[in-house]
Amino acid sequence: MNKILINGIEETRIDVRDRGYQYGDGLFDTIAFKNSKLQLWNEHMQRLQAGCKRLSLNTVDEAVWLDDIKKLNLSADAVIKISISRGISARGYAYNQRDANTRVTAAYSWPDYPADNQQGIIATFCNTPISINPALAGIKHINRLDNVLARNEWHDSEIVEGFMLDNKGHIIEGTMSNVFCILGDELYTPLLEQCGVAGVMRQQVINLANELNITVNIVDISQQNFLQMDALFITNSLIGLWPVKTIVDEKKSVNFLQNNLLDEINSKLEKKL
């Protein structure tokens, strides 16, 4: 499966002058379609609208997206990727607010994730630092060169994720996921005020922890503190939650043991979705 609509019409090509291609001037979002249902749809819509506001992009009504997705005629689990770019403009960074957005709605086959990942993955650290900009932090914009460079630092298929650090050595996120740490009976997750993407699944974990009266510390986490945590797990909209069983780098590997709090969060999150 691989079906793409551009502005609601089945089509695979866009104008090369689109500001998405010229400057990465746009946003995207990736949504799980599972058991005939769009997972966390309202939450994805809220983040997309917040991103539009931040970039002064004209928004697209929820009904328009839902109509596009209906046209995709999905008959199996799928990944839905939706994007908005600022459309075509004259050469140069200035844009005209009246210019029409480009809206892309695409369905991809559900990824063939190894079942083992739900028991725990192997992760590493990336050398490429994450891009710092408070004006762009949190939203899922199309300027993703830092993630691209970081993700392509390793080619060992046993390694599932790489953690990215900011210029002060704080752990921020994985190349395609957010990260949580467990220490004692509390959760820790990085502050995303200067950089990083505030994932929809990350917010679900924070909400769940609040319901369970588990403290979530949203703070700067150094690499050293990160490695001293009791347990780690990553989240995103497609994978849900995967524990980290091992972190490897050139010099050593650190293994994390089974953790009861992680197991509890994992099973309760699964029931909630």
Added chain:
Amino acid sequence: MNKILINGIEETRIDVRDRGYQYGDGLFDTIAFKNSKLQLWNEHMQRLQAGCKRLSLNTVDEAVWLDDIKKLNLSADAVIKISISRGISARGYAYNQRDANTRVTAAYSWPDYPADNQQGIIATFCNTPISINPALAGIKHINRLDNVLARNEWHDSEIVEGFMLDNKGHIIEGTMSNVFCILGDELYTPLLEQCGVAGVMRQQVINLANELNITVNIVDISQQNFLQMDALFITNSLIGLWPVKTIVDEKKSVNFLQNNLLDEINSKLEKKL
């Protein structure tokens, strides 16, 4: 005039799955074609190749670009914009090094710059901070959302350029230009190790200053020091050099007087191009 070649063929549309559109995964360069000549062609090629190396993008031979430009059949002064993106890949940040690049070669009409700009422009400061990432600093990649947001902070057509600061309050560059300061008989221009684009025209000014035995200090410059300079000028490949006559912000305006060293550099740079 507005002619576009994609991979050497006249065409205006690209595949929406191109990583340029998906992640801003690519580079571009803007070259002046004046008096039937490509200005500073070798320098542009060098920077583009350096950018390819940094992003692990397969390079495109100079002869291929020149062949494309020949096909554009230019009969008047023009802006040549060339770009390389990493081409189509499966969904996700990982790429396959064997995937084919997308190469875009486009000609745009020479901009109708007001002749007055050569005497001096009005500039302002932008609130949008510049994105910090040493892995991406200096090269002209497609992740330009910070420039886009900064350029669209003002709509007064009298204001020609806006200066962008880093998260420590250092002046880095204009939204579309590099910046130089004159204090006494020395030049100052911002360090671009953490952010910013190292423009081809910026390097020409540095080279010229070296030939003229003028000291060029490549250093961090605070906003306060910036405003205390004797004179300022901006550079890029299309405009060459424009003096800054006035900087305005919400609270005040600062006017710069005629400066002999600036006049000397301006006239010698013009002769050199």
